Amino acid sequence: MGRLISFEGGDGAGKSTQIALLATWLREQGREVVQTREPGGTPEGEAVRNLLVSGAKHWDGVAEALLVTAARRHHWRQVIEPAMKAGRFVLCDRFSDSTRAYQGAGRGVPRQVLDQLLELATGGVLPDLTIILDIDPQLGLRRAARRQDSENRFEREAIEFHQRLRDEFLSIAAAEPVRCVVIDASLGIDAIAEQIRSVVKERLL
Numbered sequence: 001m002g003r004l005i006s007f008e009g010g011d012g013a014g015k016s017t018q019i020a021l022l023a024t025w026l027r028e029q030g031r032e033v034v035q036t037r038e039p040g041g042t043p044e045g046e047a048v049r050n051l052l053v054s055g056a057k058h059w060d061g062v063a064e065a066l067l068v069t070a071a072r073r074h075h076w077r078q079v080i081e082p083a084m085k086a087g088r089f090v091l092c093d094r095f096s097d098s099t100r101a102y103q104g105a106g107r108g109v110p111r112q113v114l115d116q117l118l119e120l121a122t123g124g125v126l127p128d129l130t131i132i133l134d135i136d137p138q139l140g141l142r143r144a145a146r147r148q149d150s151e152n153r154f155e156r157e158a159i160e161f162h163q164r165l166r167d168e169f170l171s172i173a174a175a176e177p178v179r180c181v182v183i184d185a186s187l188g189i190d191a192i193a194e195q196i197r198s199v200v201k202e203r204l205l
Contacts, residue, residue: 002032002084003204004125006095009133010165011155012143013185014192018133019091021193022200026089029205034083037093039071041079053151061107065117068099072121080122089204095127097172097180102154105168106161126179129203131196132169133185137162140185 005022007015023033039049048071052064059067072095083090096118103109118124135143137159144155154161173180181199183192 002086002088002090003129004080004084004090004092004095004127005200005204006092006097006127006130007133008094008097008101008130008169009185010135010137010140010162010169012140012145013133013135014143014189015093015133017189018131018192018196019093021189022196023091025193025197026091026200032086032088034079034088034090035093036075036079036090038075038095038098039068041071041075041092045071045075049151053153061103061109062113064107065099065103065109065114068103069117069121072096072099072118076122076125092127095130096122097130097132097169100172101165101168105164106154106157128179129200130173130176130180131199132173132180132182133192134166134170134182135185137166 007019009015019035023035026033037049038045039052040046048067052059052067080090080092096114099114099118100111104111104114115124141155141159141162144152170182173182183195185192187195
C-alpha cells in the first residue's frame with residue numbers, strides 16, 4: 001500500500017515548491033510518486049477549482065464545501081486511491097485539513113458537517129502524514145501576490161480570515177501530532193526541504 005502525504009498552509013507558504021523537491025528526492029530513493037492537488041487533480045476537479053479560486057465571491061461556505069467534496073470524491077476514486085493501491089507515494093497540495101480551515105474556521109461551516117462530507121468523499125481516510133507549512137499571513141499574502149495569477153479569490157479576503165486559517169492549521173497540528181508536522185515556512189527553501197525529508201524518512205521510509 002502506498003502513502004498519502006498532504007501539504008497544508010496559508011497562501012504563499014511555498015507548498016508547490018516543496019512538493020516538487022520532495023517528489024524528486026523520493027524518486028531518487030526508488031519510490032514511485034504521484035503529484036496532485038485539491039481542488040483539482042482531474043479535469044473535472046480542475047473545473048471545480050476554477051469555480052472556487054477564481055473570479056467573484058459567488059459561493060458561501062456550505063456551497064464551497066459541497067463543491068470541494070464533489071471534486072475530492074472524484075479525485076479520490078480516480079487518482080489517489082488507485083495510486084496508493086499500486087504502492088505509490090501521493091503528494092497532495094491541500095486535502096481535508098484545508099476544508100476544515102477554509103470552509104470551517106474561515107467560513108463557519110460546522111466541524112461535524114465537514115467530517116460527514118469527508119466520510120462521503122474518502123470513507124474518512126486521512127493522510128499518512130501532513131506537512132503544515134506555517135507562515136505569518138501578511139508575509140504569505142505578499143509572496144502570493146507575486147504570482148500575479150487569477151487564483152486569488154481567497155487571497156482577497158481580509159487579513160482576519162487568513163489569521164483564522166493559520167490558527168486552525170496550528171490547532172489541527174496540536175490535536176494530531178502523530179499525523180501532522182509544523183514547519184516554519186519563513187525559512188529558506190533548502191532548509192525547509194531538508195526538514196521535510198527528515199520527517200518523511202523517519203515516519204514513512
